[in-house]
Amino acid sequence: MIIRELRLCQARRALVTAPLRQSCLRALTTQTNVPNTQKSEIPSIFTSNARSSSNTRKRRVDPDKMVENYHMATELKKHIGKVGATVKKVYRPANVFLYPPGPKDVTLELLMASQAHMGHHTSLWNPANARYIFGIRQGIHIISLEETAAHLRRAARVVEEIAYRGGIILFAGTRPGHMQIVTQAAQLAGACHLFSKWTPGSITNGEVILRGMPATVVDEHDKPVEGYEKFVTESRPLVPDLVVCLNPLENYVLLHECALANVPTIGVIDTNAEPTWVTYAIPANDDSLRCLAVIGSVLGRAGESGKKRRLEDAKQGTVAWETPIEVQKFMAEERANAAREAERIAAINKAQSAA
Amino acid sequence: MSGATVSGATVSPGAALLRSSRMFSMPAPIPGPSGNFANATKHYNASATTNFPTHLSVTTPATSRMTGDWGFKRPLPLRTTLKSTIPLIRVKQVDSIEHVTDFVSASDHTITLKKYQEMHLPISVPPEDPRASREATISPKSVFEEDGDVLAFDQDQAIELETKRWRFKGPWLAGMTDGDFNKYLEKTVRTRRSEFRAYLKEHLATTLTNKGQRSVLEKGTGETSETVTAESITDEQLMEELKRLREERTELYTHVSRFLDLAPVTTELALMGLGRMAPGQSRNVTKGSPYSYTGPPITHPSAGISYLRTRNFLENHPIYGPQLNHAPVKARVLMPRNMAVAHFFPSFGLAGFVPETPYGDTVFNNRASFASKPKPGDKHLHQFDLEQRGGSKIYLEPSYATIGPNGVIKIIATDPHKSMATLIAKEMIGEDGADVYGAHKKGIKRSEVPRSPSTRPIVRTYAEGGSATYGMGFEDLTRGT
Numbered sequence: 011m012i013i014r015e016l017r018l019c020q021a022r023r024a025l026v027t028a029p030l031r032q033s034c035l036r037a038l039t040t041q042t043n044v045p046n047t048q049k050s051e052i053p054s055i056f057t058s059n060a061r062s063s064s065n066t067r068k069r070r071v072d073p074d075k076m077v078e079n080y081h082m083a084t085e086l087k088k089h090i091g092k093v094g095a096t097v098k099k100v101y102r103p104a105n106v107f108l109y110p111p112g113p114k115d116v117t118l119e120l121l122m123a124s125q126a127h128m129g130h131h132t133s134l135w136n137p138a139n140a141r142y143i144f145g146i147r148q149g150i151h152i153i154s155l156e157e158t159a160a161h162l163r164r165a166a167r168v169v170e171e172i173a174y175r176g177g178i179i180l181f182a183g184t185r186p187g188h189m190q191i192v193t194q195a196a197q198l199a200g201a202c203h204l205f206s207k208w209t210p211g212s213i214t215n216g217e218v219i220l221r222g223m224p225a226t227v228v229d230e231h232d233k234p235v236e237g238y239e240k241f242v243t244e245s246r247p248l249v250p251d252l253v254v255c256l257n258p259l260e261n262y263v264l265l266h267e268c269a270l271a272n273v274p275t276i277g278v279i280d281t282n283a284e285p286t287w288v289t290y291a292i293p294a295n296d297d298s299l300r301c302l303a304v305i306g307s308v309l310g311r312a313g314e315s316g317k318k319r320r321l322e323d324a325k326q327g328t329v330a331w332e333t334p335i336e337v338q339k340f341m342a343e344e345r346a347n348a349a350r351e352a353e354r355i356a357a358i359n360k361a362q363s364a365a
Numbered sequence: 366m367s368g369a370t371v372s373g374a375t376v377s378p379g380a381a382l383l384r385s386s387r388m389f390s391m392p393a394p395i396p397g398p399s400g401n402f403a404n405a406t407k408h409y410n411a412s413a414t415t416n417f418p419t420h421l422s423v424t425t426p427a428t429s430r431m432t433g434d435w436g437f438k439r440p441l442p443l444r445t446t447l448k449s450t451i452p453l454i455r456v457k458q459v460d461s462i463e464h465v466t467d468f469v470s471a472s473d474h475t476i477t478l479k480k481y482q483e484m485h486l487p488i489s490v491p492p493e494d495p496r497a498s499r500e501a502t503i504s505p506k507s508v509f510e511e512d513g514d515v516l517a518f519d520q521d522q523a524i525e526l527e528t529k530r531w532r533f534k535g536p537w538l539a540g541m542t543d544g545d546f547n548k549y550l551e552k553t554v555r556t557r558r559s560e561f562r563a564y565l566k567e568h569l570a571t572t573l574t575n576k577g578q579r580s581v582l583e584k585g586t587g588e589t590s591e592t593v594t595a596e597s598i599t600d601e602q603l604m605e606e607l608k609r610l611r612e613e614r615t616e617l618y619t620h621v622s623r624f625l626d627l628a629p630v631t632t633e634l635a636l637m638g639l640g641r642m643a644p645g646q647s648r649n650v651t652k653g654s655p656y657s658y659t660g661p662p663i664t665h666p667s668a669g670i671s672y673l674r675t676r677n678f679l680e681n682h683p684i685y686g687p688q689l690n691h692a693p694v695k696a697r698v699l700m701p702r703n704m705a706v707a708h709f710f711p712s713f714g715l716a717g718f719v720p721e722t723p724y725g726d727t728v729f730n731n732r733a734s735f736a737s738k739p740k741p742g743d744k745h746l747h748q749f750d751l752e753q754r755g756g757s758k759i760y761l762e763p764s765y766a767t768i769g770p771n772g773v774i775k776i777i778a779t780d781p782h783k784s785m786a787t788l789i790a791k792e793m794i795g796e797d798g799a800d801v802y803g804a805h806k807k808g809i810k811r812s813e814v815p816r817s818p819s820t821r822p823i824v825r826t827y828a829e830g831g832s833a834t835y836g837m838g839f840e841d842l843t844r845g846t
Contacts, residue, residue, distance in 0.1 A: 103428050118379050122386055128438040131460040144380065147389055148459045150438065155379035187440070297439035299432065 110307030113166035118155045125298040129281030139281045142293035151281040161292045165276045166312035173316030176331040177251030187299045195306040199313020213267040220247035230324040241340045394419045414473045417772035420455035422471035477717035487673035490655045491767040507674040508666040528654040537628035537660040566595040628661040629654040660770040668768045690786035693760040711746045720778035760787045
């Protein structure tokens with residue numbers, strides 16, 4: 011018995027250790043055995059960097075257990091796959107543009123996360139903003155989040171109602187980085203945007219500066235109406251019905267012109283800005299793009315909902331806005347002209363038939 | 366004042382939010398290292414790394430960094446903040462009068478801390494006498510040892526732990542300037558004169574009681590001595606005691622330092638001999654505080670750099686198993702030894718620190734090389750290597766670290782003596798063609814005569830390698846073949 015085991019053991023060892031002779035292989039296989047004489051040569055550009063074969067460590071060749079491991083992992087996942095916490099990505103900077111928050115989403119948390127509370131250095135303050143200031147921290151004034159939220163909601167209501175009444179809204183933000191915010195808000199609300207310099211006098215001296223600018227007359231469904239070409243070319247340039255300004259400090263001229271032309275304005279007022287420059291102030295940090303993106307998207311969403319409500323009401327036959335007096339005058343003139351023309355043609359027809 | 370306002374001040378939801386916000390939880394900067402008066406006349410680099418950080422390091426996720434959003438008032442300029450691999454800033458001012466956020470990179474301290482913690486080097490108690498640091502280097506004592514790391518102690522414990530604790534109510538007199546000392550006398554000490562007299566009376570009462578008891582015991586008559594109370598001590602007695610103490614300076618200093626809880630100062634050996642000049646009297650001279658020579662630390666002696674207690678653990682190698690020595694750290698030769706400019710020891714840059722090398726006959730301070738030419742292997746310690754990219758490097762073994770009273774981290778590094786640990790560290794990164802594994806393979810001797818099939822090699826089944834080599838000896842790796 012012992013001898014048998016020894017033989018078995020030795021036989022196995024012999025099978026494992028003894029190299030297979032080439033002749034054996036030839037007898038076992040049907041295919042011709044081509045000896046691999048060509049050695050793969052290293053390209054010459056790598057030879058200088060290549061390590062010599064004597065230097066390389068011999069790696070142990072493990073048996074391939076990929077399939078086995080895969081099955082084991084799937085089996086394991088079946089039992090413990092759902093155990094543990096899932097890490098959720100809560101904040102993505104692009105979310106404010108991908109899913110713009112509306113007035114309903116304004117929370118103190120959102121405002122704080124978007125740095126709305128950070129005012130300016132305490133020595134730069136405008137005392138008129140004292141009512142919005144909560145305190146001092148890290149050398150800066152802290153704007154009260156409740157004030158910001160309340161004023162932002164009020165501004166959103168203003169934008170929504172003006173959009174509902176078919177007013178022209180202008181979103182203006184002229185610092186680098188404001189372009190995306192302003193264009194997005196304008197796109198949402200169906201409004202105008204300004205991200206370059208405000209041409210001074212565009213409101214107060216619009217007849218000269220904006221002469222010959224294209225305009226369209228639309229009906230209550232926002233569809234262009236024909237027959238007003240003469241009016242468009244002859245009438246005075248348009249003036250916005252609401253201006254939203256993200257950086258009032260740099261746009262004093264714009265706000266001043268709005269004040270002269272009785273155009274209401276909404277502005278983001280930081281602790282160093284003058285709150286009387288704008289009609290509706292939103293006390294917030296005007297330096298953080300993140301904060302301005304939130305404010306812009308909230309106001310844009312407000313304008314969007316106002317516009318949507320206006321178009322829906324128009325379908326039901328309710329129109330909340332009145333035709334501007336200039337257009338009414340033009341229409342009356344046109345109507346009179348048409349009547350006169352009709353009379354004239356009728357007279358000619360009458361004369362012709364009498365003859 | 367009504368009770369309602371006292372009991373609970375309710376805050377608005379916005380205020381509660383703000384209080385828990387990250388900007389509000391930024392700690393106020395700690396005072397920076399005090400200026401060295403010697404630097405006033407020297408060249409002073411304003412951008413040099415300070416001894417310790419004073420501001421919080423702030424970082425931001427990559428997505429926010431792309432837009433410059435670091436959570437502060439305004440986006441930070443991308444040109445400066447997008448350059449570094451690991452974003453770290455310290456904000457000095459969230460907004461300044463110039464309408465800018467004042468910030469600088471905080472990589473210096475933060476990365477240095479990371480590198481330090483990678484060395485697994487605990488902070489030790491400084492040596493009692495820095496001139497004899499050898500003992501402390503050999504058997505370093507952690508700053509977290511219970512006997513020395515005490516913050517809450519009563520009067521008796523304060524005296525008991527005099528030579529061990531690191532926190533004292535009073536100043537370190539040896540480190541005070543004249544003006545500071547005068548101010549301290551004026552403001553703090555003068556006002557406590559009567560308190561000190563009461564303290565002395567108390568002490569005198571105890572001494573007299575003890576004295577009486579001893580004399581009664583010596584007589585052996587079985588009488589009991591009466592207890593002397595502080596109230597019973599007359600002004601004359603106190604005056605006499607004061608006169609005596611003025612002569613006994615060592616004893617007076619002990620009383621004063623205990624009363625004011627002064628940080629210990631060194632008691633030089635000359636003072637120890639004073640007892641011999643007054644025979645028949647014993648004096649207790651406290652000695653041995655690690656902080657007496659350089660002054661007590663400004664923070665906890667670990668300074669929060671490392672919370673390790675010891676370095677006595679084994680590092681594991683993926684192939685070779687547990688290692689006897691720690692992996693040495695690659696250091697840069699900042700300044701080779703240059704006798705011409707009296708730079709007697711080479712300077713190294715080790716994990717952001719310039720370590721001290723031990724005195725004595727080491728590779729850094731080779732006595733033989735003073736006279737003769739340096740060994741070819743140590744050439745980089747003696748002259749600049751202009752050819753090697755990044756300068757020459759050396760492997761060092763950090764052994765001991767302490768923090769000085771000014772917040773400077775002092776590391777003592779030794780030469781790993783071209784040990785196996787260095788070879789393995791080199792092999793890990795494929796440096797210098799170091800190949801421990803291959804070298805062992807080469808070391809196997811094969812018999813020149815081909816083996817006959819009958820003399821098969823005996824497969825040894827027992828494990829080799831003792832605690833000295835951890836299976837790393839040459840003979841260990843040859844087994845089983």
